[in-house]
Amino acid sequence: MIPVRCFSCGKVISHVWEEYRERIKSEPPGKVLDDLGIESYCCRRMLLSHVEIVDTLRRYQ
Amino acid sequence: MKVELIQLEEDRIRFLLSGATAAFANGLRRACMSEVPTLAIDEISLYDNTSVLFDEQIGLRIGMIPLQVEDLDLFSEPEECQCGGEGCPGCRVDFMLSVEGPGMVYSRDLQFTDPGVKPAFDKIPIVILGEGEKLVIEGYATKHAGREHSKWQSGTLCGYKNLPTIEIGDCSGCGKCVEVCPRKVLVLEDGRAKATNILECSLCKLCIEECDAGAIKVVPVLDSFVLSIETSGCMPVKELVARASDGIRKRAETLDRKLAELS
Ligand code: SF4
Ligand code: SF4
Ligand SMILES: [Zn+2]
Ligand SMILES: [Zn+2]
Numbered sequence: 001m002i003p004v005r006c007f008s009c010g011k012v013i014s015h016v017w018e019e020y021r022e023r024i025k026s027e028p029p030g031k032v033l034d035d036l037g038i039e040s041y042c043c044r045r046m047l048l049s050h051v052e053i054v055d056t057l058r059r060y061q
Numbered sequence: 062m063k064v065e066l067i068q069l070e071e072d073r074i075r076f077l078l079s080g081a082t083a084a085f086a087n088g089l090r091r092a093c094m095s096e097v098p099t100l101a102i103d104e105i106s107l108y109d110n111t112s113v114l115f116d117e118q119i120g121l122r123i124g125m126i127p128l129q130v131e132d133l134d135l136f137s138e139p140e141e142c143q144c145g146g147e148g149c150p151g152c153r154v155d156f157m158l159s160v161e162g163p164g165m166v167y168s169r170d171l172q173f174t175d176p177g178v179k180p181a182f183d184k185i186p187i188v189i190l191g192e193g194e195k196l197v198i199e200g201y202a203t204k205h206a207g208r209e210h211s212k213w214q215s216g217t218l219c220g221y222k223n224l225p226t227i228e229i230g231d232c233s234g235c236g237k238c239v240e241v242c243p244r245k246v247l248v249l250e251d252g253r254a255k256a257t258n259i260l261e262c263s264l265c266k267l268c269i270e271e272c273d274a275g276a277i278k279v280v281p282v283l284d285s286f287v288l289s290i291e292t293s294g295c296m297p298v299k300e301l302v303a304r305a306s307d308g309i310r311k312r313a314e315t316l317d318r319k320l321a322e323l324s
Contacts, residue, residue: 003126010217
């Protein structure tokens with residue numbers, strides 16, 4: 001699951017995760033982040049580098 | 062001391078503070094980050110959690126959700142409450158969360174008993190539930206400041222820099238500084254470099270290094286600061302800065318009183 005807030009500055013970033021994940025399928029991630037108001041690079045790397053593994057984990061429940 | 066507003070939005074502010082010391086600017090910054098109390102979920106009881114996340118992970122995620130309160134002053138910190146910290150409606154807000162999968166559990170699913178309390182963001186994902194998975198939680202939020210734990214941090218990105226001044230002397234108009242400036246502060250005008258939106262200058266001094274003629278000087282104004290403050294969403298930034306300054310004033314008054322008692 002995407003962390004609720006940015007590790008470095010504490011800004012909430014998780015509320016845009018689902019929209020981000022959908023939009024990067026057809027748009028460049030940098031532009032999507034600009035649109036979503038995620039400006040600082042500490043916050044940008046949170047979304048850029050996140051890999052969702054909950055669905056993989058579920059198989060081993 | 063003088064304050065000039067540069068930019069104000071719901072969640073961020075930039076202002077110029079002049080005639081102050083760096084210690085004061087930093088004091089204000091730190092007060093915004095760690096001294097302004099707010100509500101955050103503090104204790105939970107898990108009745109059911111068959112999701113893929115551990116109980117502790119769910120607890121942390123729920124705690125980090127900023128909460129908006131209609132009237133924050135109605136609540137007191139448990140340590141200062143009339144109940145003596147035992148827990149009462151004056152220092153606690155109860156909530157319930159009960160969801161069955163499949164589907165995403167969002168911050169908006171938190172049901173607070175007090176209608177004046179709600180999550181600052183509706184769409185913070187808490188956990189995704191698979192078919193038949195369940196999450197049933199009860200708990201309460203308390204009021205504390207950021208120095209206790211980052212979940213109570215009201216101000217997130219808070220910083221300041223000295224107000225820069227840029228002096229341009231014997232310029233040949235080569236345009237190298239314009240090219241190198243990462244903040245696009247400099248422009249060429251009538252064959253000379255000129256500083257435009259000086260507030261954007263980060264004092265990185267790349268332009269000085271680049272100028273072969275040594276014509277450019279970037280000097281910080283030592284008693285003027287550009288402060289930028291952002292909130293976590295728990296309160297409007299105006300309120301945050303007002304509460305932070307109020308806190309500083311109150312602590313200064315306490316110090317004053319204590320010193321008077323001593324002498
Ligand atoms: S100090 Fe840096 S930001 Fe400021 S004008 Fe020079 S290059 Fe631009
Ligand atoms: S690099 Fe120096 S000489 Fe060239 S435009 Fe800038 S200030 Fe003028
Ligand atoms: Zn950040
Ligand atoms: Zn109480």
